[in-house]
């Protein structure tokens with residue numbers, strides 16, 4: 490029996506650590522930017538003395554971020570940010586590596602918030618969120634902790650939206666950097682990461698042929714755009730639903746059909762919500778769907794599909810495949826609900842590929858270092874962006890490590906850029 494590990498933790502099964510370490514090793518081999526920054530920061534230790542409480546999906550990529558934060562000098566406590574997204578093998582490996590972690594797949598709501606509270610017992614000086622549940626817990630239940638917190642970071646669109654609303658209400662108790670809004674995150678993770686990982690989740694849960702299917706994507710923001718284009722690449726007939734006329738217009742000019750959800754419900758074979766809004770697919774829509782329609786969500790929270798109303802209304806529910814429930818409707822048709830309406834990419838697959846999380850998490854790392862060094866967040870308790878030069882540093886590193894070179898402006902071109910007296 491392994492000696493009792495000192496750091497407090499609660500994971501599904503610590504004996505899974507060896508398998509989890511292999512997953513982490515694989516992710517490290519595909520996250521060259523973060524590993525290069527780790528090599529630099531383990532010498533300079535910019536996070537020395539910092540205590541970081543993190544609430545973010547426990548995946549193999551997150552483990553690489555966690556271990557990079559430790560290499561940079563921080564003490565770290567961690568929990569998941571979704572009850573269905575924790576990879577138990579990775580969580581076991583982190584615990585075996587001495588990380589204070591409270592996370593396992595399939596937590597109930599009480600356990601989920603218990604884990605966040607355990608992470609906060611650590612009395613952090615920095616917080617890291619994906620969906621703002623931890624920072625909101627500080628503000629709503631443990632405001633006394635805020636006096637020791639220098640700042641926080643937020644990973645996802647929905648979380649940033651929540652924090653901007655708090656900022657507008659002057660409710661923020663400490664400054665936060667919106668990592669999601671950094672171009673090397675949202676132009677890549679949200680588009681290419683969500684696009685590929687959502688279809689990955691759908692294919693693992695259904696094993697269907699996507700070619701020729703009517704795939705309905707609700708929401709044509711960065712995430713929906715990624716999903717629509719990846720589905721198109723696999724031969725699907727993509728239909729987009731939207732409430733924003735600009736995004737809808739972009740979808741039409743990309744060649745997608747655009748219509749109301751009530752009309753798409755009648756013809757769709759696969760439905761994917763990516764809006765961040767609630768009640769996008771209602772029970773009324775589900776009643777009119779074709780027999781065999783597959784329904785899932787890739788938004789952060791499980792509010793986009795009216796799952797509770799659907800389950801109350803159903804005449805029968807059975808799990809037909811992992812993360813795939815066959816729901817027989819009183820009208821006789823069957824609906825296949827994936828991951829119980831929670832984010833399908835992380836609940837039914839492994840989330841975004843390592844290569845794209847490499848940039849997102851380099852943004853997290855540089856944001857935390859900026860807060861610790863006081864170079865960002867000094868103008869009051871508001872939502873900040875990662876400085877452009879740091880964002881470009883990530884992009885330049887990524888290009889270099891992918892083997893690409895780009896041109897540089899000549900002095901004359903620099904001058905032209907700022908000139909106004911040269912016309913045609």
Ligand code: 3DD
Pocket residue numbers: 545546547548549550551619644645646669678679682686789835839840841842843846849
């Ligand atoms: N997210 C997606 N894939 C992830 C992965 N492999 N590890 C950790 C988190 C992961 C969620 C992110 O896309 C986050 O940026 C978001 O929710 O926007």
